[in-house]
Amino acid sequence: MRLVASDIDGTILGHDGRISERTVRAFHACRDAGVELVFVTGRPPRWLHPLRDQLGHTGTVICSNGAVVWDLESDRVISSRALALESVFEARRIIQGIRPDALFAAETLDGFHLEPHFLGGNSAGLLDEVTPAPLHETLRPGDSVVKLMAIIREGTADEFLADVSPAVAHLAAATHSAPNMALLELSLPGVNKAVTLAEYARALGLGAEDVVAFGDMPNDIEMLRWAGHGYAMASGHPDAIRAAAHTAPHFDDDGVAQILEARLADLGVRQP
The missing domain is CATH 3.40.50.1000 (HAD superfamily/HAD-like)
Structure with missing residues (x-):
């Protein structure tokens, strides 16, 4: 050891x-x-x-x-290692096609971007620092997106991952870590x-x-x-x-x- x-x-x-x-x-x-x-x-x-x-x-x-x-x-x-913005937006489009109820957020090296209602009732003070808006309005060229997140309110994270991962594998690697919510985390493939x-x-x-x-x-x-x-x-x-x-x-x-x-x-x- x-x-x-x-x-x-x-x-x-x-x-x-x-x-x-x-x-x-x-x-x-x-x-x-x-x-x-x-x-x-x-x-x-x-x-x-x-x-x-x-x-x-x-x-x-x-x-x-x-x-x-x-x-x-x-x-x-x-x-x-960051995702290209084109990959972020394309992965978002694909996931929303699979689950129209999905909501999205993105972690960059400089901060946190989230769409309206992503946090639900669990804002935990974040809304004091971040104004929710669609990702295509807040992410700018040069932003280093190290993690894209997608959440749904119904179903499990395992089910969500099984539906989404094969469809976006060419754009992002998907996983999950939150035990009590269907929240996926997507990073650069590999x-x-x-x-x-x-x-x-x-x-x-x-x-x-x-x-x-x-x-x-x-x-x-x-x-x-x-x-x-x-x-x-x-x-x-x-x-x-x-x-x-x-x-x-x-x-x-x-x-x-x-x-x-x-x-x-x-x-x-x-x-x-």
Whole structure:
């Protein structure tokens, strides 16, 4: 275990926005033992504050399902892979042809664009910063769209993904990570958490066999398969559990911390 790569939401961060004290201690013990830490998330850079505030992490974060590599210490982008605007608008057209009730939003390197009613009743303060409008009115040439999102109010994310993914595969790679809504996340084809994590590990002189990875949702599947030691949370999506070689205990039981503690003990690392 030379590199720990962990998803955030549903893996180490709960619905209350907190990382447990046990999990914090386990990550600190890894760091103190010389194990590299990188967090690999679907979140955009502006939502990474729990890592800094609760873990004291100021290193690299792989964001937006692998489309962005972010330096948390300097709050700057290290690298990114963006969708062409033509692909964004064409994917939107195709998805709306399949599901006319679909609503859309886009993450760019500079902010968030959303169409009217995309958030429903879950604005969470975002509408204080963003004025909803059709994407073709707010996206401009030069905008780097790192994630296109599509949501429907009826049906499941798995059903939505099965309907949409084959139709847009030539334009964007689709996945999902929200457990309680039918929200799809679309990125540049060939971009996912595993691809960017593999590049990051290689830059450190590490291979898949050196990596312990944790995740819980379909957007983690490629990463869990790639890592030499991929752990899906027992509380995670069935597809993630099937994809991983190992299963970590339930999130509510501090599953990530349990695995890290055991692996550190195997390395002979004394822990508090």
